[in-house]
Amino acid sequence: MKIAVIENNKIALKNVENLKLDNRKGALVQVLGCGLCGSDIVKFVHKISKDGTVLGHEIVAKIIEINSDTAFKAGDVIVTSHHIPCGECVYCKHGNVSMCKHFKETNLIPGGFSEYVFLSEEHLKNVAHLKPENLSVTEASFYEPLGCIVRAVKRANLLKDDTTLVIGLGSIGVLTAQALRAYGYKVIGCDLLEERIEFLKSLDIEAYDVRKLPENFRADGIFMTSGADKAIDTALKYVRNGGKILVFSSTPSDLSAYPNNEIYYRELTVLGSYSPSPVDLADSLELLKNGRVKVKGISTEYKFDDIQQAFEDTMSNKVMKAYIKVKSDDDYNVKD
Numbered sequence: 001m002k003i004a005v006i007e008n009n010k011i012a013l014k015n016v017e018n019l020k021l022d023n024r025k026g027a028l029v030q031v032l033g034c035g036l037c038g039s040d041i042v043k044f045v046h047k048i049s050k051d052g053t054v055l056g057h058e059i060v061a062k063i064i065e066i067n068s069d070t071a072f073k074a075g076d077v078i079v080t081s082h083h084i085p086c087g088e089c090v091y092c093k094h095g096n097v098s099m100c101k102h103f104k105e106t107n108l109i110p111g112g113f114s115e116y117v118f119l120s121e122e123h124l125k126n127v128a129h130l131k132p133e134n135l136s137v138t139e140a141s142f143y144e145p146l147g148c149i150v151r152a153v154k155r156a157n158l159l160k161d162d163t164t165l166v167i168g169l170g171s172i173g174v175l176t177a178q179a180l181r182a183y184g185y186k187v188i189g190c191d192l193l194e195e196r197i198e199f200l201k202s203l204d205i206e207a208y209d210v211r212k213l214p215e216n217f218r219a220d221g222i223f224m225t226s227g228a229d230k231a232i233d234t235a236l237k238y239v240r241n242g243g244k245i246l247v248f249s250s251t252p253s254d255l256s257a258y259p260n261n262e263i264y265y266r267e268l269t270v271l272g273s274y275s276p277s278p279v280d281l282a283d284s285l286e287l288l289k290n291g292r293v294k295v296k297g298i299s300t301e302y303k304f305d306d307i308q309q310a311f312e313d314t315m316s317n318k319v320m321k322a323y324i325k326v327k328s329d330d331d332y333n334v335k336d
């Protein structure tokens with residue numbers, strides 16, 4: 001089978017021995033496609049992942065062989081995420097599931113950018129769902145990234161009708177703005193790039209050039225989806241006293257980012273949100289299924305063979321979000 005691995009600062013395609021289910025509990029799935037996540041880019045660029053790593057986790061896949069107590073069967077097309085919380089540790093008990101040791105240890109084997117993947121019984125029981133019939137494979141691949149956003153929205157725990165500002169209108173920003181609207185908040189988005197501002201407007205959400213935000217505008221909640229250091233200044237300027245800043249991206253420098261006195265004197269709440277729980281994921285699928293979050297036009301599709309190009313285009317902001325068609329045959333867009 002074909003896999004894509006990190007090798008000498010490139011993404012290289014390799015042929016390796018086929019995966020086997022053997023007598024394990026779980027499923028062998030054929031990956032139809034896999035979204036390229038911002039976290040994959042970070043792991044690649046900052047060399048967090050070693051050579052030989054198979055990145056990718058936003059998969060839509062078809063079950064080929066299965067040995068499971070769940071109702072899934074061979075032929076089912078499913079969405080799944082990669083990590084599963086234990087539900088019992090100190091982190092899980094406090095709702096910080098993405099800090100759970102078991103959560104960090106569980107994964108897709110070998111990774112989403114692979115023709116075949118092994119899913120454990122735990123994946124099938126906790127985070128796998130049938131692909132909704134009304135979603136294309138590409139649309140369904142937003143299941144996991146939108147799950148992360150659902151988690152961020154819930155963690156902010158704002159009041160109904162509160163005003164929110166989304167800083168950064170890449171794919172995550174556009175999804176965040178729609179999710180905030182779906183949860184009943186007022187939303188304004190901002191970015192530096194004109195086409196991104198226009199894209200959000202096309203979804204009937206107010207959007208501004210960050211340099212032209214109304215001077216007196218203040219938000220109850222700020223959602224930071226931009227990784228620029230400057231985004232922190234924007235957040236501090238536009239959050240109202242007593243408001244919340246939800247951090248949902250990494251920044252190049254970590255040192256100047258902690259504004260102690262602003263947090264203290266202005267009674268700000270700064271919250272991080274990382275990876276979703278099984279409930280957040282189920283809620284995400286519902287938002288996609290009922291069309292309250294629209295993903296059409298967000299991703300650009302690439303053939304598996306062009307995965308290096310997909311990484312490059314994402315890094316240079318040429319595309320909002322890349323989606324890798326790992327399986328390339330005609331029956332790609334399976335409807336069942």
Ligand SMILES: [Zn+2]
Nearest residue numbers: 037058144145
């Ligand atoms: Zn992701």
Ligand SMILES: [Zn+2]
Nearest residue numbers: 086089092100
């Ligand atoms: Zn745990």
